[in-house]
Each structure stands twice: as structure tokens, then as C-alpha cells.
Amino acid sequence: MKRRNFIKSMGAVGASALLPSTWPTAFNMSTMYKAADAAIDYAGAQIAAPATMPQVINIYLYGGPSELSGNLTNIVDIDANSQNSYAAAAAFGPDILRFQNDPNGGLITPNGFWSGAGGDDMQFMLDQNYMSVYRTLMKRKDGTRSHRESILMNLKGSLDIENSAGVGTRIAAMLYQNRANFEGTTTFADGSAVDMDNVILPFVSFEGDTRAFATDPDYAVPLLLRGTTLNEDLQDPYTRLNNGNATKLDAMVSKKLADPAYVSRFDKVINSNDLREYLAQKIGSIQSASGILPAVSNATDAAALGIAAGTTMSYPANNRYSDRLQAAVTLAIENPSSMYITVGGGIGGWDDHNNGIDNYPNRMNQLFAALKAVALHIKYSGTQTGGVTGTPGGGINRRTDNIVINVFGDFGRRVNLNNSEGWDHGNNQNLYTIGGAGVASAANGGATRQLGKVVGRTERVGDPGTNNQVTEPQAGSYEIEPMSIAASVYSYFGVQNSEILTADPDLNPAGDTAIDETVAGEPALF
Secondary structure: OOHHHHHHHHOOOOOOOOOOOOOOOOOOOOHHHHHHHHHOOHHHOOEOOOOEOOEEEEEEEOOOOOOHHHOOOOHHHHHHHOOOOOOOOOOOOHHHHOEOOOOOOOOEOOOOOEOOOOHHHHHHHHHOOOEEEEEEEEOOOOOOOOHHHHHHHHOOOOOEEOOEEOHHHHHHHHHHHOHHHHOOOOEOOOOOEOOOOOOOOOEEEOOOOOOOOOOOHHHOOOHHHOOEEOOOOOOOOOOOOOOHHHHHHHHHHHHHHOOHHHHOOOHHHHHHHHHHHHHHHHHHHHHHHOOOOOEEOOHHHHHHHOOOOOEEOOOOOOOOOHHHHHHHHHHHHHOOOOOEEEEOOOOOOOOOOOOHHHHHHHHHHHHHHHHHHHHHHHHHOOOOOOOOOOOOHHHOOOOOOOEEEEEEEOOEEOOOOOOOOOOOEEOEEEEEEEEOOOOEEHHHOOEEOOOOOEEOOEEEEOOOOOOOOEEEEOOOOOOEOOHHHHHHHHHHOOEOOOHHHHOEOOOEOOOOOOOOOOOOOOOOOO
């Protein structure tokens, strides 16, 4: 059977994976999808379809990152009330309390970031309008600080979570049940038309096991629409090893194809191998492109990477995050129909109850050095209005200002430096959101993303000298719930009433609205 006919007959990624509740009973939905479909009115989404389909890369910091790297605005007050002084710690010294323009030196950047813990790269991305920071991502609806409940409260950004649909699956269901709004209206970033029955690798995770070949009989969803897992080498579950079993299987299939009497009997085997071969070839072509990086023409951007203008960029070496983030960005750039990519697993390790002052700054330095490379990889790999024009890197003829990156975690951490030189769980954290200058939010009346600002003011609260020092949003400051991140993602795909996709009958009955990205930023501190 020809590949396109095969895809059409299977419903490809679209048809079955995005099955509505009225789909024929011959197709069995996964347990996750059944549970999600019962609680969410996907067809009730009010859609203002975008002209260009967004691509979202979700980077989840498992364990809950401290906000301090991105927010030292309260550090003098924090230090005066903490159980243990930051200024007295050998890892910091008094520079942690001073601005960079202080005659005696300091570690606080103009927007209150922590130089030495990723802050200089944050400041660069903010100054160049590549990133915005929301400092008041605050859990108020459910104040629990346990990992599991916090992950469920913000959907962690993955495809599915513990018998409930995650962000990727909810996007899939919304797109299919409202497909008429998108087909004929929306294109992918390379200008190709959106066809829900022929979307390749739309939902990809760089963490965990793939469900593509799960034997669960309740998960009888065609391969193309299931969440697929890749690794940092872009290795995939479709590539078949060249071993004896594969050779025997190929010989068997060839033999049976020669006899029409057996074609129907072995049709599923033939189709499965056809699809595996096609996807393996597709991912193989993306692997081949993974080493092709663009030249950086702008002198400021080039200097930030430590290269001369016009030189081909690279990701930082000896960096624990570079390979995985480069792979995720490569997938997004090379395959415009990858609409939701989630990155975690190797991005974990942020549960800094002890020894945080030694480990945390190093991790943040590495993370934001890699994210700076990510921002420039995306910028210089495509052509887009208001961005880089001319020959795109690697010969890619597409815009890349439709790619949005969100970075956050389970929750925040306290700002008290405890007796183990770490931080315990808190409820306020930062959201770092990068790129996507060409993406419009339906929740903001079609306004495009506004980057280059810090939103939200915080203050220290808690009894002095106890392990109860935290930051909270100042009165009147703009603040958001963690689930608002998911709501914003839905709004990028055109959903105007995204609260219906974030509602949960137990944890969040009313749901949450998308982030108001038109809110003005705070002024620089110096």
C-alpha cells in the first residue's frame, strides 16, 4: 500500500488520535482520553484560528526551581531576615547584595537577575527582546507544596499525566474536534496547509517512554497521533534494528505480498512496517540536519556567544542541557508540524533542600547559556517579518517567530537559606518565556507576544529568623496561576475561552484564563 493511502486509511495523526466522543466504537480511545473527554468540552472551544500554527517547546524543571536566579529584587530584606546570611556565605559574599554598577562590585543585574547564576544571559535575552519573565507565578487556588499535586495543577507541560490528558493531548483533541476552523485557514510555518489527517510528529516528548507501541488494548490509537518520545540523539521507536528477526519479518512480508490471498490476512503487519519505515526515514532526515547550525550575522548576538559576526554558532560545550535542547529546537525547525514538544527528564534535579548554593548557580548558568543558544538558533534559522531576512540557516525556507519556549517547574522555593544551605518548597516562582514574537494570543484580542520585559513585583513575608521566609506578589501586582501557562498555550492555537480546557472538577473547577501578555513590564533597577 502506498504511504499516502496508508496514512489516509489509518487516519494518520489526526483522525483517530483526535477522536471525538462520537467516533465509531470500532476505535477504542485510551483510558486517558476517555477521562479527559468526559470532563472537557473540546467542541465548546471558541476558536479564532491563527494564520500560522504555533510551535511550543515546554521545558519543565522537575523539583521546583528557586526564583532567586531571576529575582534578587528583595535580597537585602531577605538576607536581613534569613536564618543564615547570604552575604556571609562563602559562595556569595557581600556582592550578592549589590548591583553590578556598585563601585565595590555586585551580582545584581539591571533587572534584578543573579549574575553568576544565569543572570547575565537572562539580561542579554531581555535586553534583546528575546525573552520575558513573569515573577509572580503564584499558586493560590491550591496552596499545596507537594510535588505530585503541583505537577497536576500545572499539567507539567507533558502529553499526559497519571490518567488525565496533559497539554499535548488536549491540544490534539481541540484541534480535531474544531478542525474546520483550521483547515483551509491556518498554515504551518513553511506555508504548507494544515491537514489534520496527515500531520507528522505533532506531539513529541523528550522524556519518558513512548506509547507508540504500547500493547494496552484501550490505547488503540494510530501511531501518528500518539505522543512519541525521542532522545537527545533524535533516536526514535520506529527505527528497526537490522537483526535476524527484522530480516525474517521482511522476507515473510515480501513473500505474502506476492500472494494476494494473504494480503488481507497480513494487512496490519504490512501497514505497520510501512508506517515505521516512513517515520524512521522522516526522523532520520531531522537527525541529519541536527548538526547544521546557522551563522550569526548580528555583532551583539555573536559577541554573546563568544564568536565573530558571520560565524556559524554552536551550543555551549560541557553543558548538561545543550544536546537535549538543541535536539528539541532542531525538531521544531525541521518539522513545522511538530506543534507541541515537551522537554524534561534530564532537565530535572531542582529539589534544592540542601547544598543549593553550590549546585543551583552552576545549573542555572548552564541552563541559560543553552537557552541563549536556543534563542539565536531559532532566530537565525528562518525568515520572518521583523526578524532576520535573507537566506535562512541550513537552507530552511520558513519563518521561526512562531516558536514559543516556556520554562518553569513544579513550584517555587522559600528564600530563607536553611541550615542545610538550601531552600524548602514555596509557592511563588518565575516563568521564563522565550521567542514567538510573531505568535498572537486569542485571549489578548489577537495581540502578538510582547517580549523584553519583567512582569510582577514581589515582597518578602514570614517571621524573621525562621524557615518561613518566602516571597509573594505585592498588592496590586499582576500575578498568574500555574495553569495559566497551559491556558496561554491553548490561546496561541486560537482558543479564546481557554478556561474550559484548564478546568478540572476537583482541583480547578473554573479553570484559568491565559496570561495577559499586554501587561507592562517593571522598570529597570538602575
